[in-house]
Amino acid sequence: MKRHSRGAVAFEFLFLFPFIVAILYAAGYYSIVFSWQYRMQNLVDRAVSEALYMDRGDLDASELATTIRDRAQQRLAALVQNGLPDSLKDKVGADSACTVDASAIAVVSCTLAMNSATIEGLLPSVSFGMLGDFPPAPPSGISASSQAAF
Known part of the structure; x- marks a missing residue:
C-alpha cells in the first residue's frame, strides 16, 4: 500500500512550495514598505512638532x-537627510512639503510621499505577464502626513 503513495509527498511539495515561498516573499516585501512608511510618518510628526517650538x-x-512654515520645511529636509536610509x-x-493654512485656524501641515513606481524600482517584484506583478506595490504609493494647529 505504501508503494502507491510514494510520489504523492513529492507532488504535494512541488505543488505547495512555490506558494509558500511567494507568501514569505510578499510578507518581507510589505514589511519593508510599511517600515518605510513608519519612518516617513515619524519624520513628518517630528518636523511639525519641532517647528512649533x-x-x-x-x-x-x-x-x-x-516663519513656522519655513521652519517646518527646513526641519523636514534635515530630518529626511538624517533619518532615512541613503537609498x-x-x-x-516632489509633492513632499510643509504648508500653512491660516483660513480659520492656523494649521501647519507636512507631507512626505513616495509613488508606486519608485517603490517598484527599489524593491524587486516578479512579473507574470498578463497576471501582473507579484507582489504588487501599493497603487497610490505610500505617504505620511502630520498637522498641528498654532
Whole structure:
C-alpha cells in the first residue's frame, strides 16, 4: 500500500512550495514598505512638532505663519537627510512639503510621499505577464502626513 503513495509527498511539495515561498516573499516585501512608511510618518510628526517650538514673542501675526512654515520645511529636509536610509533620501516625491493654512485656524501641515513606481524600482517584484506583478506595490504609493494647529 505504501508503494502507491510514494510520489504523492513529492507532488504535494512541488505543488505547495512555490506558494509558500511567494507568501514569505510578499510578507518581507510589505514589511519593508510599511517600515518605510513608519519612518516617513515619524519624520513628518517630528518636523511639525519641532517647528512649533519657537519664541513667538518677536513675531507679529503676519510673519508667524511664514516663519513656522519655513521652519517646518527646513526641519523636514534635515530630518529626511538624517533619518532615512541613503537609498530613500532622494526618492521621496516632489509633492513632499510643509504648508500653512491660516483660513480659520492656523494649521501647519507636512507631507512626505513616495509613488508606486519608485517603490517598484527599489524593491524587486516578479512579473507574470498578463497576471501582473507579484507582489504588487501599493497603487497610490505610500505617504505620511502630520498637522498641528498654532
